[in-house]
Amino acid sequence: xxxxxxxSLADQIFERLENDILSxxxxxxxxxxxxxxxxxxxxxxxxxxEALKRLAQEHIVEEGGKGMLxxxxxxxxxxxxxxxxxxxxxxxxxxxxxxxxxxxxxSLRELVDLQDFYAKRGDSEKVKSLDSEFHxxxxxxxxxxxxxxxxxxxxTKIQKFRKAxxxxxxxxxxxxxxxxxVLDAIASRDEAAAEKAMTAHIASARSRLLDYLRQQExxxxxxx
Amino acid sequence: xxxxxxxSLADQIFERLENDILSxxxxxxxxxxxxxxxxxxxxxxxxxxEALKRLAQEHIVEEGGKGMLxxxxxxxxxxxxxxxxxxxxxxxxxxxxxxxxxxxxxSLRELVDLQDFYAKRGDSEKVKSLDSEFHxxxxxxxxxxxxxxxxxxxxTKIQKFRKAxxxxxxxxxxxxxxxxxVLDAIASRDEAAAEKAMTAHIASARSRLLDYLRQQExxxxxxx
DNA sequence: TCCGGTATTATTGTATACAACAATACCGGA
DNA sequence: TCCGGTATTGTTGTATACAATAATACCGGA
Numbered sequence: 001x002x003x004x005x006x007x008s009l010a011d012q013i014f015e016r017l018e019n020d021i022l023s024x025x026x027x028x029x030x031x032x033x034x035x036x037x038x039x040x041x042x043x044x045x046x047x048x049x050e051a052l053k054r055l056a057q058e059h060i061v062e063e064g065g066k067g068m069l070x071x072x073x074x075x076x077x078x079x080x081x082x083x084x085x086x087x088x089x090x091x092x093x094x095x096x097x098x099x100x101x102x103x104x105x106x107s108l109r110e111l112v113d114l115q116d117f118y119a120k121r122g123d124s125e126k127v128k129s130l131d132s133e134f135h136x137x138x139x140x141x142x143x144x145x146x147x148x149x150x151x152x153x154x155x156t157k158i159q160k161f162r163k164a165x166x167x168x169x170x171x172x173x174x175x176x177x178x179x180x181x182v183l184d185a186i187a188s189r190d191e192a193a194a195e196k197a198m199t200a201h202i203a204s205a206r207s208r209l210l211d212y213l214r215q216q217e218x219x220x221x222x223x224x
Numbered sequence: 225x226x227x228x229x230x231x232s233l234a235d236q237i238f239e240r241l242e243n244d245i246l247s248x249x250x251x252x253x254x255x256x257x258x259x260x261x262x263x264x265x266x267x268x269x270x271x272x273x274e275a276l277k278r279l280a281q282e283h284i285v286e287e288g289g290k291g292m293l294x295x296x297x298x299x300x301x302x303x304x305x306x307x308x309x310x311x312x313x314x315x316x317x318x319x320x321x322x323x324x325x326x327x328x329x330x331s332l333r334e335l336v337d338l339q340d341f342y343a344k345r346g347d348s349e350k351v352k353s354l355d356s357e358f359h360x361x362x363x364x365x366x367x368x369x370x371x372x373x374x375x376x377x378x379x380t381k382i383q384k385f386r387k388a389x390x391x392x393x394x395x396x397x398x399x400x401x402x403x404x405x406v407l408d409a410i411a412s413r414d415e416a417a418a419e420k421a422m423t424a425h426i427a428s429a430r431s432r433l434l435d436y437l438r439q440q441e442x443x444x445x446x447x448x
Numbered sequence: 449t450c451c452g453g454t455a456t457t458a459t460t461g462t463a464t465a466c467a468a469c470a471a472t473a474c475c476g477g478a
Numbered sequence: 479t480c481c482g483g484t485a486t487t488g489t490t491g492t493a494t495a496c497a498a499t500a501a502t503a504c505c506g507g508a
Contacts, residue, residue, distance in 0.1 A: 008491060010277075033459070044493040049460090050277055053234075057278055059373050066459070066501085073370070080319075080370045087311040095304075146297070146304045146381075149283050150374060157370075232461060257489070268463040273490090290471085290489070 010047035013037075014054050021060055022159040026070045033067035058153055075213050078161045081154045082206035088151060089135070089202050090195035092142040097186040097194040099143035105187050108137055112179045119172035127172040128163055134179050138198075164212030165205040178204055234271035237261075238278050245284055246383040250294045257291035282377055299437050302385045305378045306430035310423055312375060313359070316366040317406055317422035318415040323367035329411050332361055336403045343396035351396045352387055358403050362422075388436030389429040402428060 017037075020026055037048045052068050055061045061068040073081075100108070111134045118126035135155055139148040166172040178201040185193035241261075244250055261272045276292050279285045285292040297305075324332070335358045342350035359379055363372040390396040402425035409417035 010491080035459075045460090046492050046494090050274070050491095053274055054277065054281055057281055059369050063460095071369075077368050077370050080368050083315065084312060084370070084374060087315065088308060091307065091311065144301050144304050145283050145295075146301050146308070146378075150308060150378065154370075154374065234461080259489075269490090270462050270464090274461095287490095 008047065009043050010050040013041060013043070013047055014051035017051055017055060018058075018060060018156070019159075021055070021070055021072055022157065024072070024160055028070055028072040030070040031064065031067040032061060032070065036067075058157075060157070072160070073157050075161070075216075078158050078209060078213075079206070081158050082202065082209060085151065085154055086199055086202040086206060088154075089138070090199035092138050092147045092151060093182055093186065093194040093198035094191035095142035095144070095147065096138050097189050097191045100141040100186060104137075104141050105183070108134065108141075108183050108186065111137065112176065112183050115179060116173070116176040119166075119169065119176045122169045122172070124163065124166055124168075124172060127166045127175070131162070131166060131175055131179070138182075161209055161212070165208040167212070171208055175201075175205065232271065233267050234274040237265060237267070237271050238275035241275055241279060242282075242284060242380070243383075245279070245294055245296060246381065248296070248384055252294055252296040254294040255288060255291040256285060256294065260291075282381075284381070296384070297381050299385070299440075302382050302433060302437075303430075305382050306426065306433060309375065309378055310426040310430060312378075313362070313426050314419035314423035316362050316371045316375060317410065318419040319366035319368070319371065320362050321410040321413050321415045321418040324365040324410060328361075328365050329407070332358065332365075332407050332410065335361065336400065336407050339403060340397070340400040343390075343393065343400045346393045346396070348387070348390055348392075348396060351390045351399070355386070355390060355399055355403070362406075385433055385436070389432040391436070395432055399425075399429065 017026075017032075026032065032052065034045050034048050034052065037052075038045055041048065052061065056063060056068065059071060061070050063069070111130055115127055115130040115134065118130065132155070136152065139151045139155075142148075166175050178197070181197040182194060182201060185197045241250075241256075250256065256276065258269050258272050258276065261276075262269055265272065276285065280287060280292065283295060285294050287293070335354055339351055339354040339358065342354065356379070360376065363375045363379075366372075390399050402421070405421040406418060406425060409421045
């Protein structure tokens, strides 16, 4: 309908569906059919179809006989992802320490400063988003698209669980200070220190997640 | 035209293009336009378009103003990928040791036996393909789709370089015997040993790759 | 009532039509 | 000759049409 747009309908729909699925709007087990989405989004099948295919490729949905079956991830998957990140992100941080320009490091510092600011304010939405940006930038600055392509899907998929790692002001401040340690190592071009600091940060986030999951287990962990 | 098919045209085209790009048929920097591919493949734009979008998502191509720009990967990317695999595949092998059924382990053994057989024969095409299958099965049997989703793209992207790791009979036999070490650890349900054996195997493959790249450097490494 | 077969419907895969944008080529004027 | 503007062409994004399959619902017979 609307014609020339900066970003395509397919992209918008992909992002929206990805976000809705990973944040729990469409719970695991839901069925998404092209036509139903067309109707609710007011577009033709073509962009919806493209978005669904891309979601399927990332195993966020899979074709389930009738429509597309929403997969999302389990707590067990989240634990695996944290372990993978623990093994990989240090590598990315080290590469970033080796590759990033001073301007890029300055922009990382900006992110950390802001995150710290909002952490002290208790604005966990902002903190989560800035936390996300920080990691995303590390992937980008590491000097090869391989880092981004590998780590970004992992990061995206645990969105639903990430709030657990910054849910209280204390955790948010801790996360921010860990980020600062990584940043400082990068800024001083110390690859080994950057790797170590990042690995420690992920390990820390992972243990915050495990605490959260243990809590959830007690109360029942069903729908949110 | 032809109507009911087990696998869709889009899937076939995706696989074909992926394979052609990663094995060097379309060299880095080529431009693929939808229409040109339609003409050469004899299908409409829809499946071609879907295949290209999926390739773009995996950063095998990217939109480059006019058509899709073929990216492929550099030797530097390959080195990064081997380091990532070194950090991750041990984890997958350990998980497989914990999850795989006896039947699944038997099918792994079959693959290793065959690989050994063809290695001794010097059939490096077969060896490469069986080597690939072995790793792919580890990803699948590790118990979470996260392993497959993360490792398979890495494995796929280095296709062009993998021949370097099994190019001679000696290397092929070495690779097969390393696989057997991994398999034995898995079969005896020893997760730590499986991780160690797999990590050693990737490290070994990586050094075989580095040797190859160093050779290439001497002769000129441009087009193949 | 229950079972089997047929008809209808829902859904997807593919092809094509159309609109908009971008680049380029061509033409006229200075 | 060179520059600017317009027209044309090539390319993509989106919508729709059509074909084929699979599932389901319905109906008749035992």
